[in-house]
Amino acid sequence: MLNIPKFVARFVALIGESKVQLLLPSLLGRPLHSPLVTIERREFMRSRIHVICLAFAILVIAWIPMDITAFPRDIWSGLMVARTAAGLSFLLLAYLTRPGGRSLLVVGHTAIMFFIPASFAGYSHIILDSATQFEGWSLFIFTAYDLVPFIIIGGFSLLPLTVFEVFVIAAPIFVTFFTIEFSSTSNAELYQLLGEIWLLLLILGTATLAGISQLHLMISLVEKNAQDPLTLAYTRRDGERVLCTAFTDARDYDRPLGIAFIDLDHFKAVNDNFGHEAGDRVLQMSTKAIMERVRTTDFLVRWGGEEFLLVTPGTKDANLEPFVARVVGRALGNRPDNTALTASVGLSERERDQCSTYEDLVRLADDRMYRAKEAGRNRIVGWEE
Numbered sequence: 001m002l003n004i005p006k007f008v009a010r011f012v013a014l015i016g017e018s019k020v021q022l023l024l025p026s027l028l029g030r031p032l033h034s035p036l037v038t039i040e041r042r043e044f045m046r047s048r049i050h051v052i053c054l055a056f057a058i059l060v061i062a063w064i065p066m067d068i069t070a071f072p073r074d075i076w077s078g079l080m081v082a083r084t085a086a087g088l089s090f091l092l093l094a095y096l097t098r099p100g101g102r103s104l105l106v107v108g109h110t111a112i113m114f115f116i117p118a119s120f121a122g123y124s125h126i127i128l129d130s131a132t133q134f135e136g137w138s139l140f141i142f143t144a145y146d147l148v149p150f151i152i153i154g155g156f157s158l159l160p161l162t163v164f165e166v167f168v169i170a171a172p173i174f175v176t177f178f179t180i181e182f183s184s185t186s187n188a189e190l191y192q193l194l195g196e197i198w199l200l201l202l203i204l205g206t207a208t209l210a211g212i213s214q215l216h217l218m219i220s221l222v223e224k225n226a227q228d229p230l231t232l233a234y235t236r237r238d239g240e241r242v243l244c245t246a247f248t249d250a251r252d253y254d255r256p257l258g259i260a261f262i263d264l265d266h267f268k269a270v271n272d273n274f275g276h277e278a279g280d281r282v283l284q285m286s287t288k289a290i291m292e293r294v295r296t297t298d299f300l301v302r303w304g305g306e307e308f309l310l311v312t313p314g315t316k317d318a319n320l321e322p323f324v325a326r327v328v329g330r331a332l333g334n335r336p337d338n339t340a341l342t343a344s345v346g347l348s349e350r351e352r353d354q355c356s357t358y359e360d361l362v363r364l365a366d367d368r369m370y371r372a373k374e375a376g377r378n379r380i381v382g383w384e385e
Helices: 004-018 020-028 035-062 064-070 073-096 106-129 137-146 148-158 163-183 187-226 236-252 267-274 276-293 317-328 358-374
Strands: 257-264 299-304 307-313 343-349
Touching (some): 035 073, 035 236, 148 163, 148 187, 236 257, 236 299, 276 317, 317 343
Antiparallel strands (some): 257 307, 257 343, 299 307
């Protein structure tokens, strides 16, 4: 016999082991993902939207001969205009989401991708409802149009969306569908309509689960592969990817981008005097202190050894030094001999330094970090020094 308390306890333990509870805010609500997950999700969604739009642009227009064979001219001509407009809209969206194009508003593009067929479905429903009763082949094609809302809702399973994003995108589609259907439904057909609504909600729930499952897998894989195993900061390889994308976004949308090049002071002495295990503990302690003090939009990269890169998107030059001073200006912990662990820091900012590449931005911050070391360490060097 099933021991319910034991079963519940085991289920809770499994959730704890999988760390799902830590991911719930990112799966259910507004996405608060790490920069690398944001980039991976954006590129994945952009690629998938691009392919879907190209496929639907072809399919929507290729269906026109079916309408011509099934309906009278006054109906198929109206449907042909709507299909042509939908096909061109899909082609335009496919162009906007092409690889290498701007796509900061990828969730907005997702909403447009669903809005196009939803608008077509609403328009075609109005046209077909004005016609007489269908039979035979015409009835088959007419029934196919009734399936369009279900296809649209099922499409949410193709993308790694949060529950909040699905709700925001799906709500207008449901409102439109309900409004059109209720306005043309008699009392005799009301229960049939309620059954269709219930089925749509079930499909939406299943599609949402499929979407957040994709998102959960993506977050887990990206974070696991991108983190330096010792410090949990980004590896240099993945950090450069994120930095390159952050720099491109800042340049394309004319936004600031700040960098702090951080070097732990006298770290070699820790390894020499206390051993590498003690050095590893110092690295873990210092990076933990930094990551607890930064914002969710910032990211830390282990550039090499005891050198780290703190990237702060959206931080202007006037705010960069006070922010970095709050993060690394006070001690990052203690060395094994209980003396304070400090750092030398060099700053650079895209707009202030007029850098054309992210490599130039890093090089400037690196040069200023060495000036901080030459000036006595435990200090921040920016533009005034």
